[in-house]
Amino acid sequence: MISGLLVAGVGALVFGFVVRSMNRGPDVSDLVEEELLKGAVVVDVRSAAEFASGHVAGALNIPVDQIAARMGELPADKTVIVYCRSGARSAAAARTLTSAGRKVVDARTAGSFPNR
Structure with a gap:
Protein backbone atom coordinates (compact mmCIF):
# COMPACT_ATOMS: atom_id res chain seq x y z
CA MET A 1 0.00 0.00 0.00
CA ILE A 2 2.82 2.41 0.85
CA SER A 3 4.57 1.66 -2.44
CA GLY A 4 1.32 2.37 -4.30
CA LEU A 5 0.99 5.75 -2.58
CA LEU A 6 4.62 6.52 -3.35
CA VAL A 7 4.15 5.71 -7.04
CA ALA A 8 0.98 7.84 -7.17
CA GLY A 9 2.77 10.73 -5.44
CA VAL A 10 5.73 10.60 -7.81
CA GLY A 11 3.37 10.40 -10.78
CA ALA A 12 1.46 13.48 -9.59
CA LEU A 13 4.72 15.35 -9.06
CA VAL A 14 5.99 14.51 -12.56
CA PHE A 15 2.63 15.46 -14.07
CA GLY A 16 2.77 18.81 -12.25
CA PHE A 17 6.25 19.56 -13.61
CA VAL A 18 5.20 18.65 -17.15
CA VAL A 19 2.09 20.86 -17.03
CA ARG A 20 4.05 23.75 -15.51
CA SER A 21 6.78 23.52 -18.15
CA MET A 22 4.18 23.44 -20.93
CA ASN A 23 2.60 26.65 -19.60
CA ARG A 24 5.88 28.49 -19.17
CA GLY A 25 6.21 29.52 -22.77
CA PRO A 26 9.54 29.98 -24.51
CA ASP A 27 12.79 29.55 -22.64
CA VAL A 28 14.36 32.74 -21.25
CA SER A 29 17.50 32.27 -23.33
CA ASP A 30 15.42 31.83 -26.49
CA LEU A 31 13.69 35.18 -25.96
CA VAL A 32 16.95 36.98 -25.25
CA GLU A 33 18.60 35.36 -28.27
CA PHE A 51 31.32 45.19 -14.46
CA ALA A 52 35.14 45.24 -14.37
CA SER A 53 35.17 41.89 -12.57
CA GLY A 54 33.38 40.24 -15.50
CA HIS A 55 30.51 40.92 -17.87
CA VAL A 56 28.72 39.75 -21.00
CA ALA A 57 30.88 40.38 -24.07
CA GLY A 58 29.73 43.49 -25.89
CA ALA A 59 27.61 44.78 -23.01
CA ALA A 68 17.93 58.05 -16.57
CA ALA A 69 20.85 60.45 -17.08
CA ARG A 70 22.61 58.29 -19.68
CA MET A 71 19.60 57.05 -21.64
CA GLY A 72 20.77 59.11 -24.63
CA GLU A 73 23.65 56.65 -25.09
CA LEU A 74 21.14 53.95 -26.07
CA PRO A 75 19.65 53.85 -29.58
CA ALA A 76 15.95 54.71 -29.31
CA ASP A 77 14.99 52.26 -32.07
CA LYS A 78 16.57 49.16 -30.48
CA THR A 79 15.38 46.83 -27.74
CA VAL A 80 17.44 47.18 -24.57
CA ILE A 81 18.29 43.98 -22.70
CA VAL A 82 19.17 44.76 -19.08
CA TYR A 83 20.87 42.49 -16.56
CA CYS A 84 22.46 42.58 -13.12
CA ARG A 85 23.45 40.03 -10.49
CA SER A 86 20.12 39.30 -8.82
CA GLY A 87 17.47 40.94 -10.97
CA ALA A 88 16.54 43.80 -8.62
CA ARG A 89 18.60 46.47 -10.38
CA SER A 90 17.67 45.24 -13.84
CA ALA A 91 13.97 45.44 -12.90
CA ALA A 92 14.46 49.03 -11.67
CA ALA A 93 16.35 49.95 -14.85
CA ALA A 94 13.65 48.33 -16.98
CA VAL A 104 13.07 46.59 -22.70
CA VAL A 105 13.73 42.93 -21.90
CA ASP A 106 15.00 41.88 -18.47
CA ALA A 107 17.52 39.09 -19.18
CA ARG A 108 16.98 37.40 -15.84
CA THR A 109 13.31 36.75 -16.47
CA ALA A 110 13.08 37.64 -20.16
CA GLY A 111 10.14 39.69 -19.06
CA SER A 112 9.18 42.16 -21.72
CA PHE A 113 8.09 45.51 -20.38
CA PRO A 114 5.39 47.10 -22.53
CA ASN A 115 5.68 50.80 -23.28
CA ARG A 116 3.19 52.80 -21.20
Missing part, protein backbone atom coordinates in the same frame (compact mmCIF):
# COMPACT_ATOMS: atom_id res chain seq x y z
CA GLU A 34 15.70 36.43 -30.48
CA GLU A 35 16.10 40.06 -29.39
CA LEU A 36 19.89 39.89 -29.87
CA LEU A 37 19.40 38.68 -33.43
CA LYS A 38 17.23 41.75 -34.01
CA GLY A 39 20.12 44.00 -32.90
CA ALA A 40 19.23 44.61 -29.26
CA VAL A 41 21.63 46.49 -27.01
CA VAL A 42 22.81 44.67 -23.86
CA VAL A 43 23.22 46.83 -20.76
CA ASP A 44 24.85 45.66 -17.53
CA VAL A 45 23.30 47.82 -14.79
CA ARG A 46 25.71 46.73 -12.05
CA SER A 47 28.37 49.03 -10.61
CA ALA A 48 31.54 49.79 -12.58
CA ALA A 49 33.53 47.60 -10.17
CA GLU A 50 31.19 44.64 -10.70
CA LEU A 60 27.55 48.45 -22.09
CA ASN A 61 27.90 49.37 -18.43
CA ILE A 62 25.37 51.91 -17.24
CA PRO A 63 24.83 51.50 -13.48
CA VAL A 64 21.17 51.55 -12.50
CA ASP A 65 21.50 54.88 -10.71
CA GLN A 66 22.74 56.46 -13.97
CA ILE A 67 20.18 54.97 -16.38
CA ARG A 95 10.96 50.41 -15.27
CA THR A 96 12.94 53.61 -15.88
CA LEU A 97 13.58 52.81 -19.53
CA THR A 98 10.01 51.67 -20.13
CA SER A 99 8.59 54.85 -18.63
CA ALA A 100 10.69 56.73 -21.21
CA GLY A 101 9.09 54.72 -24.02
CA ARG A 102 11.90 52.23 -24.62
CA LYS A 103 11.34 48.56 -25.45
Whole structure:
Protein backbone atom coordinates (compact mmCIF):
# COMPACT_ATOMS: atom_id res chain seq x y z
CA MET A 1 0.00 0.00 0.00
CA ILE A 2 2.82 2.41 0.85
CA SER A 3 4.57 1.66 -2.44
CA GLY A 4 1.32 2.37 -4.30
CA LEU A 5 0.99 5.75 -2.58
CA LEU A 6 4.62 6.52 -3.35
CA VAL A 7 4.15 5.71 -7.04
CA ALA A 8 0.98 7.84 -7.17
CA GLY A 9 2.77 10.73 -5.44
CA VAL A 10 5.73 10.60 -7.81
CA GLY A 11 3.37 10.40 -10.78
CA ALA A 12 1.46 13.48 -9.59
CA LEU A 13 4.72 15.35 -9.06
CA VAL A 14 5.99 14.51 -12.56
CA PHE A 15 2.63 15.46 -14.07
CA GLY A 16 2.77 18.81 -12.25
CA PHE A 17 6.25 19.56 -13.61
CA VAL A 18 5.20 18.65 -17.15
CA VAL A 19 2.09 20.86 -17.03
CA ARG A 20 4.05 23.75 -15.51
CA SER A 21 6.78 23.52 -18.15
CA MET A 22 4.18 23.44 -20.93
CA ASN A 23 2.60 26.65 -19.60
CA ARG A 24 5.88 28.49 -19.17
CA GLY A 25 6.21 29.52 -22.77
CA PRO A 26 9.54 29.98 -24.51
CA ASP A 27 12.79 29.55 -22.64
CA VAL A 28 14.36 32.74 -21.25
CA SER A 29 17.50 32.27 -23.33
CA ASP A 30 15.42 31.83 -26.49
CA LEU A 31 13.69 35.18 -25.96
CA VAL A 32 16.95 36.98 -25.25
CA GLU A 33 18.60 35.36 -28.27
CA GLU A 34 15.70 36.43 -30.48
CA GLU A 35 16.10 40.06 -29.39
CA LEU A 36 19.89 39.89 -29.87
CA LEU A 37 19.40 38.68 -33.43
CA LYS A 38 17.23 41.75 -34.01
CA GLY A 39 20.12 44.00 -32.90
CA ALA A 40 19.23 44.61 -29.26
CA VAL A 41 21.63 46.49 -27.01
CA VAL A 42 22.81 44.67 -23.86
CA VAL A 43 23.22 46.83 -20.76
CA ASP A 44 24.85 45.66 -17.53
CA VAL A 45 23.30 47.82 -14.79
CA ARG A 46 25.71 46.73 -12.05
CA SER A 47 28.37 49.03 -10.61
CA ALA A 48 31.54 49.79 -12.58
CA ALA A 49 33.53 47.60 -10.17
CA GLU A 50 31.19 44.64 -10.70
CA PHE A 51 31.32 45.19 -14.46
CA ALA A 52 35.14 45.24 -14.37
CA SER A 53 35.17 41.89 -12.57
CA GLY A 54 33.38 40.24 -15.50
CA HIS A 55 30.51 40.92 -17.87
CA VAL A 56 28.72 39.75 -21.00
CA ALA A 57 30.88 40.38 -24.07
CA GLY A 58 29.73 43.49 -25.89
CA ALA A 59 27.61 44.78 -23.01
CA LEU A 60 27.55 48.45 -22.09
CA ASN A 61 27.90 49.37 -18.43
CA ILE A 62 25.37 51.91 -17.24
CA PRO A 63 24.83 51.50 -13.48
CA VAL A 64 21.17 51.55 -12.50
CA ASP A 65 21.50 54.88 -10.71
CA GLN A 66 22.74 56.46 -13.97
CA ILE A 67 20.18 54.97 -16.38
CA ALA A 68 17.93 58.05 -16.57
CA ALA A 69 20.85 60.45 -17.08
CA ARG A 70 22.61 58.29 -19.68
CA MET A 71 19.60 57.05 -21.64
CA GLY A 72 20.77 59.11 -24.63
CA GLU A 73 23.65 56.65 -25.09
CA LEU A 74 21.14 53.95 -26.07
CA PRO A 75 19.65 53.85 -29.58
CA ALA A 76 15.95 54.71 -29.31
CA ASP A 77 14.99 52.26 -32.07
CA LYS A 78 16.57 49.16 -30.48
CA THR A 79 15.38 46.83 -27.74
CA VAL A 80 17.44 47.18 -24.57
CA ILE A 81 18.29 43.98 -22.70
CA VAL A 82 19.17 44.76 -19.08
CA TYR A 83 20.87 42.49 -16.56
CA CYS A 84 22.46 42.58 -13.12
CA ARG A 85 23.45 40.03 -10.49
CA SER A 86 20.12 39.30 -8.82
CA GLY A 87 17.47 40.94 -10.97
CA ALA A 88 16.54 43.80 -8.62
CA ARG A 89 18.60 46.47 -10.38
CA SER A 90 17.67 45.24 -13.84
CA ALA A 91 13.97 45.44 -12.90
CA ALA A 92 14.46 49.03 -11.67
CA ALA A 93 16.35 49.95 -14.85
CA ALA A 94 13.65 48.33 -16.98
CA ARG A 95 10.96 50.41 -15.27
CA THR A 96 12.94 53.61 -15.88
CA LEU A 97 13.58 52.81 -19.53
CA THR A 98 10.01 51.67 -20.13
CA SER A 99 8.59 54.85 -18.63
CA ALA A 100 10.69 56.73 -21.21
CA GLY A 101 9.09 54.72 -24.02
CA ARG A 102 11.90 52.23 -24.62
CA LYS A 103 11.34 48.56 -25.45
CA VAL A 104 13.07 46.59 -22.70
CA VAL A 105 13.73 42.93 -21.90
CA ASP A 106 15.00 41.88 -18.47
CA ALA A 107 17.52 39.09 -19.18
CA ARG A 108 16.98 37.40 -15.84
CA THR A 109 13.31 36.75 -16.47
CA ALA A 110 13.08 37.64 -20.16
CA GLY A 111 10.14 39.69 -19.06
CA SER A 112 9.18 42.16 -21.72
CA PHE A 113 8.09 45.51 -20.38
CA PRO A 114 5.39 47.10 -22.53
CA ASN A 115 5.68 50.80 -23.28
CA ARG A 116 3.19 52.80 -21.20
